Amino acid sequence: xxxxxxxxxxxxxxxxxxxxxxxxxxxxxxxxxxxxxxxxxxxxxxxxxxxxxxxxxxxxxxxxxxxxxxxxxxxxxxxxxxxxxxxxxxxxxxxxxxxxxxxxxxxxxxxxxxxxxxxxxxxxxxxxxxxxxxxxxxxxxxxxxxxxxxxxxxxxxxxxxxxxxxxxxxxxxxxxxxxxxxxxxxxxxxxxxxxxxxxxxxxxxxxxxxxxxxxxxxxxxxxxxxxxxxxxxxxxxxxxxxxxxxxxxxxxxxxxxxxxxxxxxxxxxxxxxxxxxxxxxxxxxxxxxxxxxxxxxxxxxxxxxxxxxxxxxxxxxxxxxxxxxxxxxxxxxxxxxxxxxxxxxxxxxxxxxxxxxxxxxxxxxxxxxxxxxxxxxxxxxxxxxxxxxxxxxxxxxxxxxxxxxxxxxxxxxxxxxxxxxxxxxxxxxxxxxxxxxxxxxxxxxxxxxxxxxxxxxxxxxxxxxxxxxxxxxxxxxxxxxxxxxxxxxxxxxxxxxxxxxxxxxxxxxxxxxxxxxxxxxxxxxxxxxxxxxxxxxxxxxxxxxxxxxxxxxxxxxxxxxxxxxxxxxxxxxxxxxxxx
Numbered sequence: 001x002x003x004x005x006x007x008x009x010x011x012x013x014x015x016x017x018x019x020x021x022x023x024x025x026x027x028x029x030x031x032x033x034x035x036x037x038x039x040x041x042x043x044x045x046x047x048x049x050x051x052x053x054x055x056x057x058x059x060x061x062x063x064x065x066x067x068x069x070x071x072x073x074x075x076x077x078x079x080x081x082x083x084x085x086x087x088x089x090x091x092x093x094x095x096x097x098x099x100x101x102x103x104x105x106x107x108x109x110x111x112x113x114x115x116x117x118x119x120x121x122x123x124x125x126x127x128x129x130x131x132x133x134x135x136x137x138x139x140x141x142x143x144x145x146x147x148x149x150x151x152x153x154x155x156x157x158x159x160x161x162x163x164x165x166x167x168x169x170x171x172x173x174x175x176x177x178x179x180x181x182x183x184x185x186x187x188x189x190x191x192x193x194x195x196x197x198x199x200x201x202x203x204x205x206x207x208x209x210x211x212x213x214x215x216x217x218x219x220x221x222x223x224x225x226x227x228x229x230x231x232x233x234x235x236x237x238x239x240x241x242x243x244x245x246x247x248x249x250x251x252x253x254x255x256x257x258x259x260x261x262x263x264x265x266x267x268x269x270x271x272x273x274x275x276x277x278x279x280x281x282x283x284x285x286x287x288x289x290x291x292x293x294x295x296x297x298x299x300x301x302x303x304x305x306x307x308x309x310x311x312x313x314x315x316x317x318x319x320x321x322x323x324x325x326x327x328x329x330x331x332x333x334x335x336x337x338x339x340x341x342x343x344x345x346x347x348x349x350x351x352x353x354x355x356x357x358x359x360x361x362x363x364x365x366x367x368x369x370x371x372x373x374x375x376x377x378x379x380x381x382x383x384x385x386x387x388x389x390x391x392x393x394x395x396x397x398x399x400x401x402x403x404x405x406x407x408x409x410x411x412x413x414x415x416x417x418x419x420x421x422x423x424x425x426x427x428x429x430x431x432x433x434x435x436x437x438x439x440x441x442x443x444x445x446x447x448x449x450x451x452x453x454x455x456x457x458x459x460x461x462x463x464x465x466x467x468x469x470x471x472x473x474x475x476x477x478x479x480x481x482x483x484x485x486x487x488x489x490x491x492x493x494x495x496x497x498x499x500x501x502x503x504x505x506x507x508x509x510x511x512x513x514x515x516x517x518x519x520x521x522x523x524x525x526x527x528x529x530x531x532x533x534x535x536x537x538x539x540x541x542x543x544x545x546x547x548x549x550x551x552x553x554x555x556x557x558x559x560x561x562x563x564x565x566x567x568x569x570x571x572x573x574x575x576x577x578x579x580x
Contacts (some may be wrong), residue, residue, distance in 0.1 A: 010152055012325025013332065015527055016187070017164045019520055020180045020336065026516065027172030027179070034368040037173035038105050038348040039258040044178055046264035048513045049255045050271025052181040053088070054279075055188070056251050056341040062283060063331050064141050067311040070287040074220035076230035078288065081280035083242035088276055091256075092269035095247050098420050098497045099256045100265040106349040107253045107416065113493050114419040115430040117357075122431055123412060124353040127250060128346045130408050131379060135339050136386025142335040143387065149312040149328045154391050161332055162384035169340045169347075170376040173369075174258060177340045179513050183520045184330075184337050186554070190528075190547050191323065191330040192283050198318040198543075199286040202293055215292050229458070237460030240467065241409065248413030251341035254348065262500060290314045320540030323547065326528065339383070347375035410463065411437035414470040423494050424478035427486050433473040437466045518558025525551025 031037050044052075062081070070077030104110045108127065112120035143157040168176045203212045213221075224231045246252060259265045287310060294317075315327045351372045356363060363371070414437065415430040441462065448456045457465070529548035532541055 010150060010325075012527070012531070013146065013150060013152060013157075013329050014160070016329035016332070016524075017160055019523055020183065021164045021167050022520070025168070025171055027175040027511070030175070030511065031173055031369060033365050034351070034372075035105075036175070037369050037372055038344075038352070039254065040174045040178065042258055042260060044174070044255065044258045044260075045513065046259055046267040047271060048178050048182055048517075049259050049264070049268035051185045051275070052178045052337070052341070053091075053252050053255050053268060054084075054272040054275040055181045055185045055337045056249075056255075058084075058279075058338070063311045064145055067284055067287050070284045071291055071310040073225060073230055074216075074288055074291070075223045076225050076235075078280050078284060079223055079235060080238050081284060082276075083239040084246060084276040084279060085273060086239060087242045087246035088269055088273040090243055091247050091252070092266050092273055095417070095420065096256050096266045096269040097262045097500075099253050100259065100262040101497050101499060101501050102257075102493075103501065104253070104257055106345065106352045107248075107250045108349055108353040111416065111419070111430060114427075114490065115415075116427045119415075119427075119430045120353055121358070122434070123416070124349050126408075126412060126434075128350060128379070130412075131342055131346050132382045132386060135342060135379070135383030136390065138335050138339060139383055140387040140390045142332055144391075145312055145331055146328045149315060149324060149331075152328075155388060157332075158384060158387045158391065161336060162380060162387070165336050165340050165343070166377055166380035166384075169343050169380070170373045173372070174254070174344055175513070177344050178255070178258075179516050179520070180340065181337045182513065182517050183524070186517075186521055186551070187326065187524060188330040190551060191319075191327040194323060194543050194547060195286050195315060195318055195327065196282050199289040199314075202318075203289060206293055212289075212292060217292070220291070231460075234458075234460045237463040241463055244413045244417065244467075245409050248409075248416050250345040250349065251338075254345045255341070286314055286318065287311060290317070320531075320534075320537070320544055323531070323540075323544060325531075326547070339380075343376050343379050343383075346379055347372040350375045408438070408441075410466040410470065411435075411441065414467065415474065418471070418474045420497070422474055422478075423490055425474045426477040426480055426482050427490075429474050429477035432477065433470040436473050437470050440466060440469055514558050514561055518555045518561075520555075521551055521558060522555030525549075525553075525555055 033041075035041055066077055066081050069080065102110055102113075106124075108120045108124040111123055139158060139162060143154055143161065146152055146157050147154045168180060172179075203209065206212065219225055219227065223235075256265045256268065259268055290310075311331075312328075315324055319327060351368050355371055356368070360367070411434045415433040418433075419425060419430060443450070444456050444462055444465075456462075525548050528544065528551055532544050532548065
């Protein structure tokens with residue numbers, strides 16, 4: 001890559017990191033209470049919450065692992081990534097109103113009301129602990145991909161992106177997280193829409209749609225694909241994991257509880273569903289198209305061995321230099337969204353479920369905010385350290401961590417969700433289901449030889465067995481006796497979930513997200529406009545001009561539409577748990 005082009009790409013990524021960091025610094029001055037920091041005063045509008053929910057649940061794995069699957073297996077990978085549609089729809093129909101009516105500050109808070117205090121403590125510790133490994137591996141993955149596209153040194157990217165996320169999450173709390181999520185959503189689609197359009201244009205430049213279909217390799221455009229293990233059972237197992245992961249994700253729950261009322265909570269989930277509809281084909285369609293059109297070049301065995309960076313190679317082929325930098329920033333944005341939400345909700349859990357509960361029950365508001373910010377710094381710093389360790393060690397830790405993260409999701413999430421819909425489950429059943437599912441996962445991963453197996457069970461089998469075991473424990477526990485106090489506590493919890501509740505926004509002084517997002521979008525648009533000064537082909541220049549114009553116009557419209565915060569909504573008394 002020419003030195004000038006490389007400098008441009010580095011500059012685009014650096015400018016993006018600087019812009020998202022501004023959001024945290026801006027909102028820090030408006031954070032007055034713990035509720036402002038943890039839940040943005042329950043004033044996040046549905047459209048911002050919906051975008052944040054959608055955006056926070058795909059990371060570099062979409063552009064690395066799933067993109068490589070599409071690159072190698074074609075239609076199987078595209079169908080796999082349609083799973084979020086069903087997950088978000090389930091949230092809108094079933095879980096959104098339940099979580100909003102419970103009005104929790106952190107998900108483990110609900111676990112004490114549904115199960116017992118021990119369950120709350122165990123799930124809090126596990127939820128925070130797994131974040132270290134998950135965040136470190138995700139940060140490493142995206143920075144590795146950015147390195148492949150831009151040539152930006154891996155360790156510099158890890159350190160810079162990590163420092164930015166720690167700064168804006170630590171200073172601005174959930175407000176900053178949501179604002180940056182929406183900005184990252186805009187940047188992401190600024191990159192992927194031109195890339196998708198360019199790949200479709202190449203179909204007709206090469207001939208016709210019929211000609212393109214004729215070029216599709218045997219098996220690449222069909223499903224199921226048993227030769228590669230892509231069966232209906234495999235697809236359903238992945239969809240089931242999406243249903244559990246997204247609906248039990250602490251960040252999603254926190255966002256649903258941070259809207260003004262349950263109606264907006266459900267609208268947020270429906271918006272995430274709508275955004276997920278074109279998700280697979282819009283983001284990953286270029287991988288499919290490129291593999292078909294440039295079969296000799298891209299299907300070369302040496303290139304196929306590097307399938308995890310295929311998306312980056314395709315971007316280099318389809319987009320002008322400046323827009324490639326935007327693609328790199330968009331990929332970075334995808335992971336930064338997920339990690340910032342995760343760090344915010346884990347810091348919330350640390351304060352609400354551990355610090356206030358067991359260490360300092362009488363801690364004041366300022367102390368809670370300070371402890372939460374320290375927790376973000378420690379969680380984020382540890383994640384950055386793990387990412388750097390993986391980069392320097394060049395060991396198999398990355399693959400092992402992905403495996404560990406995969407089998408931790410079901411043991412933690414399944415009891416949480418079943419507790420919302422199975423009133424007969426006993427107070428001890430949540431911890432018991434976690435232990436049973438986790439024990440099975442450990443045996444399958446490390447001790448499969450004891451059962452005469454040559455290798456661990458396939459992923460789809462693990463998902464099915466784990467779900468069956470967890471459900472058996474939860475439903476089976478109904479056969480055990482329970483005390484009158486426990487029965488009354490669970491009845492009260494379910495009464496709350498049946499009672500509609502609207503909540504008045506807590507801090508009307510918080511700046512409306514639309515105005516802040518508009519300003520940041522306008523800044524990004526001006527920076528993209530500067531890229532038109534680079535030497536490039538006419539088509540590439542018009543693509544850059546169009547992207548800049550859309551951003552600038554969108555920024556102006558959003559700034560003009562921002563005004564005074566909406567008037568408070570008259571509501572019934574808010575039902576809350578005692579967080580201590």
